Amino acid sequence: MKSFYLTDTGKVRNHNEDSVTILKNANDEYLLIVADGMGGHRAGEVASSLVLTHLGKRFTETSTIGSKIDGINWIRDNIAEINKEIIDYTKENPESTGMGTTCVLALLTKEFLIFGNVGDSSGFVFKNGKLTKVTKDHTLVNLLIEAGDLTEEEAKYHPKKNVLMKALGTFEKVDVDIFEVDTNVDGIFLCSDGLTNMLSKEQIEKVLNDEELEIEEKLIKLIRKSNARGGQDNISVAYLTLESGEEE
Numbered sequence: 001m002k003s004f005y006l007t008d009t010g011k012v013r014n015h016n017e018d019s020v021t022i023l024k025n026a027n028d029e030y031l032l033i034v035a036d037g038m039g040g041h042r043a044g045e046v047a048s049s050l051v052l053t054h055l056g057k058r059f060t061e062t063s064t065i066g067s068k069i070d071g072i073n074w075i076r077d078n079i080a081e082i083n084k085e086i087i088d089y090t091k092e093n094p095e096s097t098g099m100g101t102t103c104v105l106a107l108l109t110k111e112f113l114i115f116g117n118v119g120d121s122s123g124f125v126f127k128n129g130k131l132t133k134v135t136k137d138h139t140l141v142n143l144l145i146e147a148g149d150l151t152e153e154e155a156k157y158h159p160k161k162n163v164l165m166k167a168l169g170t171f172e173k174v175d176v177d178i179f180e181v182d183t184n185v186d187g188i189f190l191c192s193d194g195l196t197n198m199l200s201k202e203q204i205e206k207v208l209n210d211e212e213l214e215i216e217e218k219l220i221k222l223i224r225k226s227n228a229r230g231g232q233d234n235i236s237v238a239y240l241t242l243e244s245g246e247e248e
Contacts, residue, residue: 003030005238006219010194011231017044018192018236019052019101027064030108031055032238034121036192038167039099047086047101047169054082055105068112072178075107075116079168079176086169100169103176104135106188108240113188115179119167122196123179126187126241131205134179137193138166162193187241194233198226208239215239 009016017037024030035051037044058078065071082103090096102119115123117135120142124131136142140163144150155161168174187208195204199222207213207221219237226235 003240004215007236008223016234018234019048020236031059032106034190035101037101043096043099083174100167113181113183117177124189125185127185190238192236194235198229
C-alpha cells in the first residue's frame with residue numbers, strides 16, 4: 001500500500017475550504033475522505049473540517065469496521081451525525097448560515113471496498129491504467145443529464161453547473177449514496193471538483209500512469225496542472241494504491 005493526499009487553495013480563491021485525509025486503523029483498514037466546504041465567513045472550512053474530525057475520531061477509535069453491512073451502517077450513521085453537527089453549529093453561529101460541505105469517502109478492508117457520497121466531490125477506482133468513476137454528482141446539471149434534457153458536453157459549460165442538489169448541513173435529513181466495489185483494483189482516488197472541473201479523466205489518468213513519478217509527485221503534478229488551467233477552485237486529492245491489486 002502507498003498513499004498520499006494533498007490540498008491546494010488554487011489560483012482564484014483567497015482561502016481553502018477543502019479538507020482531505022487518509023487514515024488507517026488498528027486492523028489495517030483504510031478510510032479516505034475529501035470534503036469541499038461552502039459558506040461565507042470561512043464557514044466552509046468549519047463544515048469540511050467537522051467531517052474529518054468526526055469521521056477521523058470514530059474510525060481511529062474503532063479496532064475494526066466489521067462486516068460489509070456494518071461498514072454501510074457505519075457510513076450512514078456517521079454522515080447523519082455530521083449533518084446534525086453542522087446544522088447545530090449554524091443555529092449557534094448565525095453568521096455561518098448557509099454553510100455546508102460535500103463529502104466523498106472510501107472505506108477499504110480486507111473483505112470489501114465501499115464508497116459513500118454526498119455532493120459533487122468524486123470517487124474513482126484505478127485499474128489497468130484506467131480511472132472509473134464510482135460516485136454520482138448531486139448537481140442540477142447531473143439531474144438534467146439523467147433526465148435527458150442536457151448532454152454531458154452542454155453540462156460542462158452550463159451556467160448552473162455548480163448548483164448542488166445535496167450537501168451536508170443544508171437539510172435536516174440527508175441520504176448518503178453508498179457504492180460497493182470489487183476490491184480487486186490497483187488504486188482508490190478521491191478528489192474535489194476543483195480538480196475535475198480543470199482536468200479531464202484522461203488527463204488525470206495520464207499523470208497516474210506515469211511510472212517515473214512517485215505517488216506524491218503525481219498528486220503535486222495534478223494540482224500544478226489544475227492551477228495552470230486556471231485553478232478556479234480549491235483542489236484536493238487523496239490517492240491510495242494497492243500494489244498489483246493485492247492488499248498487504
